[in-house]
Amino acid sequence: xxxxxxxxxxxxxxxxxxxxxxxxxxxxxxxxxxxxxxxxxxxxxxxxxxxxxxxxxxxxxxxxxxxxxxxxxxxxxxxxxxxxxxxxxxxxxxxxxxxxxxxxxxxxxxxxxxxxxxxxxxxxxxxxxxxxxxxxxxxxxxxxxxxxxxxxxxxxxxxxxxxxxxxxxxxxxxxxxxxxxxxxxxxxxxxxxxxxxxxxxxxxxxxxxxxxxxxxxxxxxxxxxxxxxxxxxxxxxxxxxxxxxxxxxxxxxxxxxxxxxxxxxxxxxxxxxxxxxxxxxxxxxxxxxxxxxxxxxxxxxxxxxxxxxxxxxxxxxxxxxxxxxxxxxxxxxxxxxxxxxxxxxxxxxxxxxxxxxxxxxxxxxxxxxxxxxxxxxxxxxxxxxxxxxxxxxxxxxxxxxxxxxxxxxxxxxxxxxxxxxxxxxxxxxxxxxxxxxxxxxxxxxxxxxxxxxxxxxxxxxxxxxxxxxxxxxxxxxxxxxxxxxxxxxxxxxxxxxxxxxxxxxxxxxxxxxxxxxxxxxxxxxxxxxxxxxxxxxxxxxxxxxxxxxxxxxxxxxxxxxxxxxxxxxxxxxxxxxxxxxxxxxxxxxxxxxxxxxxxxxxxxxxxxxxxxxxxxxxxxxxxxxxxxxxxxxxxxxxxxxxxxxxxxxxxxxxx
Amino acid sequence: xxxxxxxxxxxxxxxxxxxxxxxxxxxxxxxxxxxxxxxxxxxxxxxxxxxxxxxxxxxxxxxxxxxxxxxxxxxxxxxxxxxxxxxxxxxxxxxxxxxxxxxxxxxxxxxxxxxxxxxxxxxxxxxxxxxxxxxxxxxxxxxxxxxxxxxxxxxxxxxxxxxxxxxxxxxxxxxxxxxxxxxxxxxxxxxxxxxxxxxxxxxxxxxxxxxxxxxxxxxxxxxxxxxxxxx
Numbered sequence: 001x002x003x004x005x006x007x008x009x010x011x012x013x014x015x016x017x018x019x020x021x022x023x024x025x026x027x028x029x030x031x032x033x034x035x036x037x038x039x040x041x042x043x044x045x046x047x048x049x050x051x052x053x054x055x056x057x058x059x060x061x062x063x064x065x066x067x068x069x070x071x072x073x074x075x076x077x078x079x080x081x082x083x084x085x086x087x088x089x090x091x092x093x094x095x096x097x098x099x100x101x102x103x104x105x106x107x108x109x110x111x112x113x114x115x116x117x118x119x120x121x122x123x124x125x126x127x128x129x130x131x132x133x134x135x136x137x138x139x140x141x142x143x144x145x146x147x148x149x150x151x152x153x154x155x156x157x158x159x160x161x162x163x164x165x166x167x168x169x170x171x172x173x174x175x176x177x178x179x180x181x182x183x184x185x186x187x188x189x190x191x192x193x194x195x196x197x198x199x200x201x202x203x204x205x206x207x208x209x210x211x212x213x214x215x216x217x218x219x220x221x222x223x224x225x226x227x228x229x230x231x232x233x234x235x236x237x238x239x240x241x242x243x244x245x246x247x248x249x250x251x252x253x254x255x256x257x258x259x260x261x262x263x264x265x266x267x268x269x270x271x272x273x274x275x276x277x278x279x280x281x282x283x284x285x286x287x288x289x290x291x292x293x294x295x296x297x298x299x300x301x302x303x304x305x306x307x308x309x310x311x312x313x314x315x316x317x318x319x320x321x322x323x324x325x326x327x328x329x330x331x332x333x334x335x336x337x338x339x340x341x342x343x344x345x346x347x348x349x350x351x352x353x354x355x356x357x358x359x360x361x362x363x364x365x366x367x368x369x370x371x372x373x374x375x376x377x378x379x380x381x382x383x384x385x386x387x388x389x390x391x392x393x394x395x396x397x398x399x400x401x402x403x404x405x406x407x408x409x410x411x412x413x414x415x416x417x418x419x420x421x422x423x424x425x426x427x428x429x430x431x432x433x434x435x436x437x438x439x440x441x442x443x444x445x446x447x448x449x450x451x452x453x454x455x456x457x458x459x460x461x462x463x464x465x466x467x468x469x470x471x472x473x474x475x476x477x478x479x480x481x482x483x484x485x486x487x488x489x490x491x492x493x494x495x496x497x498x499x500x501x502x503x504x505x506x507x508x509x510x511x512x513x514x515x516x517x518x519x520x521x522x523x524x525x526x527x528x529x530x531x532x533x534x535x536x537x538x539x540x541x542x543x544x545x546x547x548x549x550x551x552x553x554x555x556x557x558x559x560x561x562x563x564x565x566x567x568x569x570x571x572x573x574x575x576x577x578x579x580x581x582x583x584x585x586x587x588x589x590x591x592x593x594x595x596x597x598x599x600x601x602x603x604x605x606x607x608x609x610x611x612x613x614x615x616x617x618x619x620x621x622x623x624x625x626x627x628x629x630x631x632x633x634x635x636x637x638x639x640x641x642x643x644x645x646x647x648x649x650x651x652x653x654x655x
Numbered sequence: 656x657x658x659x660x661x662x663x664x665x666x667x668x669x670x671x672x673x674x675x676x677x678x679x680x681x682x683x684x685x686x687x688x689x690x691x692x693x694x695x696x697x698x699x700x701x702x703x704x705x706x707x708x709x710x711x712x713x714x715x716x717x718x719x720x721x722x723x724x725x726x727x728x729x730x731x732x733x734x735x736x737x738x739x740x741x742x743x744x745x746x747x748x749x750x751x752x753x754x755x756x757x758x759x760x761x762x763x764x765x766x767x768x769x770x771x772x773x774x775x776x777x778x779x780x781x782x783x784x785x786x787x788x789x790x791x792x793x794x795x796x797x798x799x800x801x802x803x804x805x806x807x808x809x810x811x812x813x814x815x816x817x818x819x820x821x822x823x824x825x826x827x828x829x830x831x832x833x834x835x836x837x838x839x840x841x842x843x844x845x846x847x848x849x850x851x852x853x854x855x856x857x858x859x860x861x862x863x864x865x866x867x868x869x870x871x872x873x874x875x876x877x878x879x880x881x882x883x884x885x886x
Contacts, residue, residue, distance in 0.1 A: 072755050100753065127753035129867050154866060195885045196873025197755055199711070246718045246866075 058082045061092050061136045061144045068157045069251075070190045071198055071244075073126050076109075076119045076134055086138055089114035096121075097133040099150075106135060128153045159200055159242050160188035161254035162223070167238070169261060170226065178231055179261050184224035185240060188251070199245040209235040209258075221245065227259075235260040313613015332606075332617045663719055663797060699822050703879065706815040707872045713808050714865035720801040721858040727795065728851045744860030746776050751867065758874050759885070767820050770871050773864050774813045781806035784857055787850055805861075812868075 059081035068074035078094065080087040094109035096119075109119035119134075133150040137143050162185040170180040183204060187193045193200055201221045205214040217225060230236055236259040243250040292299060312332075478486030608616035697705075725734055751769050752758045758766065784802055788794050820826055877885035 123754070123756055127757075128755075128870075129751075129863050130753050152863060154863075192755075195877040197870065199869075199873075246715045 061086055061138070062146060063134050063136070063149050066132075066134065066149075066151060066156050068126070068153050069160050069188075070192065071128060071154060071157050072123050072192075074121050074153055074156060076121075078117050078119070078136055089117075091139060092144075093137050093139075094119040095135040095137055097135070098127065099131040099133065100127065126153060154244070155247065156249065157198070157244050157247065158249045159191045159198065159244065159251040161252050162186060162188055162202060162240050162242055163254070165238070165240055165254055165257050167227075167257065167259050172232070172261070176232065176263070178229050180226055180228045181230060181259055182224060182226050183238060183240075185254075186223060188242070191242075200242045201245045202240055202242045203250070204238060204240045205253075206236050206238040206259075209237060230259065230261070232261055232263055311613075312615060313609055332615050660795075660797065663723065666715075666719065667797065667801065699819070700879070702815065702819055702822065703872070703876050706812065706819060707869070707876060709808060709812045709815060710865065710869040710872050713805055713812065714862070714869050716801050716805050716808075717858070717862045717865045720798060720805065721855075721862050723795065723798045723801070724855060724858050727793070727798065728791075729855055733852070743856060744863065745780060745857075746773060746860065746864055749773065749776070752871075755874075758871065763875060763878065764824050766871055766875050767816065767824065770868050771813070771816045771820065773868050774809060774816060777861055777864060778806070778809055778813065780857060781809060781861065784854060787854055790850075 061078060061080045061083055063076055063078045066074055066076040076094065078092065080092060086092050094112070095106040096109065097106045098104055109121075110125045111120040111122065112118070113120060129152055131150050131152050133145075133147070135143060135145040135149075165183065165185040167181045167183045170182050172179040185202070187200060191198045191200055199221070201219045202223070202225070203219045204217045204225050204227070206217075206227060207214045217227065227236075227238070237256045238259060239253045239256040241250050241253045474487045476485045477488035480486060606615045606617055610616055749769075749772055751773070752761055761769075781802065785799070785806060788799055788802060874885065
């Protein structure tokens with residue numbers, strides 16, 4: 001701040017600052033400040049922010065403002081002040097000093113605009129970062145100069161307002177009362193922002209239509225900004241201005257735009273609808289809950305039906321539960337007095353599914369040859385036979401319950417399909433003492449296929465028995481590996497006593513054996529077994545209750561099986577098949593005469609059905625010959641072999 | 656005043672974060688053959704961006720320092736002296752372009768050299784400014800921190816420009832040749848007011864030159880990226 005004469009000049013004090021500098025700093029500054037305050041400047045420098053127009057002194061011609069819009073050109077405007085004689089155009093001339101070198105001189109304004117009292121400096125005359133000083137001179141070389149009228153161009157830049165100001169709705173609040181808008185614009189075209197010549201930041205201001213105060217948003221250099229929290233229904237006025245970054249002078253405001261968002265009517269429509277829906281759904285839910293609660297039990301029945309418990313007629317279901325095998329064995333074997341009721345006589349009545357295998361005496365021989373065995377019937381009847389066929393002795397006392405604890409290893413086929421409470425018949429005639437399990441399989445499997453299982457459990461008594469002149473049983477003489485059971489016609493049965501049984505049986509057969517009836521017929525004749533209740537004279541079975549002839553329909557329930565000889569399964573299958581609704585295991589009840597079993601070592605025969613409909617197997621072998629079945633008046637079984645109850649008969653008796 | 660101080664503190668805090676960025680990656684990597692260079696080499700565009708960023712920040716902080724100083728030490732009537740004081744800036748003798756058209760006419764090389772000249776000529780005065788400011792009784796810490804920051808950043812700006820020159824112009828490293836020592840007589844202890852005014856002048860001059868640097872670099876960048884748009 002050294003002036004040309006070495007003395008720093010201040011327009012306010014008109015004193016040499018150099019002289020002032022001799023004072024100590026602590027005294028100087030307050031003095032200086034106080035001295036400066038009550039001095040007024042004759043001319044107000046346009047760069048000053050303070051308003052010095054307080055004095056009544058004559059206002060000499062001065063510059064009102066110098067502005068650059070693009071940092072490449074600038075304009076200066078002057079005013080004659082109170083010197084009205086100088087107000088005519090041309091009375092005052094503008095001179096400027098560009099302090100770019102110590103030898104610079106005052107030059108005249110390159111371009112006048114007298115109508116506006118403006119001096120325009122174009123690109124060629126404009127230099128940035130170099131101080132300019134402006135001076136007014138009258139015609140008679142009176143200089144009106146204010147040192148404060150010196151500036152550098154970048155400090156007088158006021159950019160043009162931004163252009164293309166518009167807004168878009170961003171979102172509306174859920175309450176429908178306020179919304180946000182995004183305002184965007186473009187940089188003023190005069191400002192070369194793209195090249196980086198000017199760095200501009202923007203300021204948005206908005207207010208409600210009739211308000212007086214503007215809300216200013218934060219300045220930022222982007223060309224868009226969000227206004228939050230405007231109210232629906234009110235009209236807003238928005239305008240924008242900009243300035244160079246890190247500078248102080250703002251440009252002018254742009255033209256205002258108006259923002260207004262009216263209420264959207266459809267919101268009113270949807271809200272009650274939504275409410276109605278919600279309430280309706282809630283009400284329906286409550287109603288459903290009430291219904292469910294009131295009908296709880298029925299729903300429980302539907303959703304979780306009770307699982308049928310295992311049941312054997314005559315046997316307490318409790319015993320069938322796990323862990324009570326011994327007791328059940330005991331009962332079924334006829335140990336207890338509360339054993340199986342003697343329903344033997346009744347079992348064969350009207351049971352279509354009861355089938356008896358009838359074996360003709362003629363075919364017995366042929367069968368014998370085929371089987372290459374001794375006559376099974378003879379064996380049954382106690383004729384001397386090799387005691388080799390005790391294959392199922394191991395099963396004699398075993399009731400093969402489908403129980404894990406049972407002695408399944410020997411008598412039970414673990415591969416049997418799972419049937420509820422499947423009681424499997426373990427009848428294996430020891431014709432071929434080979435494959436206990438195989439024969440068991442057959443026996444057990446046979447019932448399964450078509451109609452569920454009517455497993456017949458037969459306990460075998462010890463000792464083979466031979467039947468004289470009769471073939472009561474369908475003797476499983478051989479079991480094929482494929483599961484087919486080979487029945488041999490065996491000995492003759494007392495067929496004449498078991499006609500009724502045949503009739504029923506044939507009826508059933510007609511249903512069942514559609515396919516291979518012809519062959520079946522033949523074989524039926526051949527293998528006409530009758531399960532008869534045989535008088536135990538010499539044998540332990542009475543034949544009074546020869547209810548049915550069990551024909552031997554070749555039609556096995558498993559057509560695919562390879563039955564080579566006489567299809568034996570009917571004994572097992574047919575009866576089993578027709579037992580539809582009684583999944584409980586069946587044990588052919590033996591006649592009450594326990595000693596029936598004595599001659600029939602090959603079969604496990606159900607001796608009795610006790611009062612609880614449980615089957616007694618393995619009756620004591622040396623009992624007195626049981627009375628003939630007809631002695632059991634309640635149920636007169638026609639020609640039923642003592643030891644057998646066919647499943648359908650049993651089903652008849654079940655409650 | 657309090658609001659301004661708070662605002663400035665906030666801006667100060669915001670401005671300081673780029674320091675981490677700039678300090679984490681060295682600008683210059685010495686590519687010596689056979690030696691492990693631990694630093695990552697930076698691309699030219701990124702380097703130029705970073706240099707511009709430096710310059711922008713330096714200008715902003717210098718402007719704030721100037722304003723702070725002015726409010727603190729300069730009586731209001733004397734504040735307008737800054738415009739006139741620019742004539743006595745230390746860099747007035749430097750042959751620098753002063754208009755957009757002039758800048759567009761000079762070459763990249765000269766532009767970079769101009770920037771380098773400016774930077775190098777201000778390093779020492781800023782250090783001097785620190786010492787004088789410390790002598791003031793009531794200089795606010797904010798002002799001291801800002802000026803300190805600026806002087807530090809200026810040094811890294813110089814490094815950046817040197818590397819840029821090396822990369823863009825394939826020239827060797829330049830030494831400091833433009834420092835003007837004669838302007839400051841350190842032996843004479845200036846009086847308070849003179850010192851104040853001198854510092855004020857210094858700050859305003861530096862502010863102007865920082866703006867110059869920033870503009871030079873930006874125009875250079877425009878030239879580098881899109882020659883057709885930088886009319």
